[in-house]
Amino acid sequence: MRSPKDMGIIQIDITNACPHTCSNCTRFCGHHRKPFFMDFNTFKQAVDSLQDFPNMVGIIGGEPTLHPEFEKFVNYLRDSRIGANKRYKIFREPVKDMLKYIFTCLQCSNGKLGLWSSLNEGYYKHFEVINDSFPTQFLNDHDNTCLHQALLMPRKELGIPDDEWIKKRDACWVQNTWSATITPKGAFFCEVAGALDMLFDGPGGWKIEPNWWKRDVKDFWDQLPWCELCSGCLDVPQRISNDERDDMTPEIFETLKRMGSPKIKRGKYVVHDPKTFDKSRYHTFTGNNDYMAAAGNIRTSQRNRNYYPKDFVQAPFAVVRSIPKDKSVKDWVIVTDDNARAQEIYSVLKDMIINPGCLFVTEGALVFNVRAHSLREFFDAAKELPEDFWNCYPSDKITEINI
Ligand code: SF4
Numbered sequence: 001m002r003s004p005k006d007m008g009i010i011q012i013d014i015t016n017a018c019p020h021t022c023s024n025c026t027r028f029c030g031h032h033r034k035p036f037f038m039d040f041n042t043f044k045q046a047v048d049s050l051q052d053f054p055n056m057v058g059i060i061g062g063e064p065t066l067h068p069e070f071e072k073f074v075n076y077l078r079d080s081r082i083g084a085n086k087r088y089k090i091f092r093e094p095v096k097d098m099l100k101y102i103f104t105c106l107q108c109s110n111g112k113l114g115l116w117s118s119l120n121e122g123y124y125k126h127f128e129v130i131n132d133s134f135p136t137q138f139l140n141d142h143d144n145t146c147l148h149q150a151l152l153m154p155r156k157e158l159g160i161p162d163d164e165w166i167k168k169r170d171a172c173w174v175q176n177t178w179s180a181t182i183t184p185k186g187a188f189f190c191e192v193a194g195a196l197d198m199l200f201d202g203p204g205g206w207k208i209e210p211n212w213w214k215r216d217v218k219d220f221w222d223q224l225p226w227c228e229l230c231s232g233c234l235d236v237p238q239r240i241s242n243d244e245r246d247d248m249t250p251e252i253f254e255t256l257k258r259m260g261s262p263k264i265k266r267g268k269y270v271v272h273d274p275k276t277f278d279k280s281r282y283h284t285f286t287g288n289n290d291y292m293a294a295a296g297n298i299r300t301s302q303r304n305r306n307y308y309p310k311d312f313v314q315a316p317f318a319v320v321r322s323i324p325k326d327k328s329v330k331d332w333v334i335v336t337d338d339n340a341r342a343q344e345i346y347s348v349l350k351d352m353i354i355n356p357g358c359l360f361v362t363e364g365a366l367v368f369n370v371r372a373h374s375l376r377e378f379f380d381a382a383k384e385l386p387e388d389f390w391n392c393y394p395s396d397k398i399t400e401i402n403i
């Protein structure tokens, strides 16, 4: 075990809502009857409590982009940690290959801000603020064969004696390579412990106050009982995430059933009988990359269209100023008087990943998105765009492209 002060990342769990219900999810998505959404005051306290934490603060879920106040949260986090009005300059060019971009541009290991997302519709909705704010993005759409280790097979049910248990618990790969976390119920020494407290309606974590994360391992005693319910450190099965079933022991199964877990009702579980369970068949993960390595680190593919442009319309230069009044325009606008040119631009950009916050300039045309923050005041008020509307964009969000 290690103190949160020695961790590279501390997480803030802002919601456990998620479009997926992966097998053996560390947040037990699918078992809650109702998701939580952290309120802004708690989030602010969480960020403020980490003011002096020198490493990365992450926003995680569930799927954090589903939080209704996601943008407000991100703005507060970014302004607090890197300074008001500072922005990262990510995704300023159209990108063809998301997977390559993830590995070359989105994994800045010394970033002070991190986002964990499964690349669903929320990522596209918040594309601009995400790429202004997070130099480190851990993206995994889970449409691949990554493995998740069973978490709901407690050692007592498996008959693991105290001496063996203490050694395994203290060597837990999750606590030693992942993160402490803050949930709406307090701060926790381990992110899975925080999720267990949420699932089983526990007493909550430590008060979210400055320096909570400086606690030493000897101060974890009041939270270690969560390890007794958890198999994160044990030699238990690992399962492909999109199989969606959770591995568990009989007592945990009965508890979840009593609680009315939707995932149990859907039959998405595998109960292992401790009498016949052969732990020699399994080996716990040892590091934070084991689960992705099993899938060849394929975090997304072109099959996932969530982050591609949704729609394009063509607008001649004479009508572009009135676009904010046209509620039917929801995504990209190609401004040109030339239909053939618009078609040519569309045929290239429809298969590129392009930042809705950017204005793209190409021969005979401009391409912009009605959701760009630079134009927000006009669209919010259904007010005409200025004649020189391109001057509303900061220079780093105007990109020349050759099509
Ligand atoms: S995408 Fe992540 S948070 Fe959502 S169910 Fe899967 S593992 Fe859990």
Ligand code: SF4
Residues within 6 Å of the ligand: 169, 172, 173, 174, 175, 190, 191, 192, 193, 226, 227, 230, 231, 232, 233
């Ligand atoms: S056993 Fe579970 S709760 Fe305990 S440190 Fe490991 S992952 Fe966290």
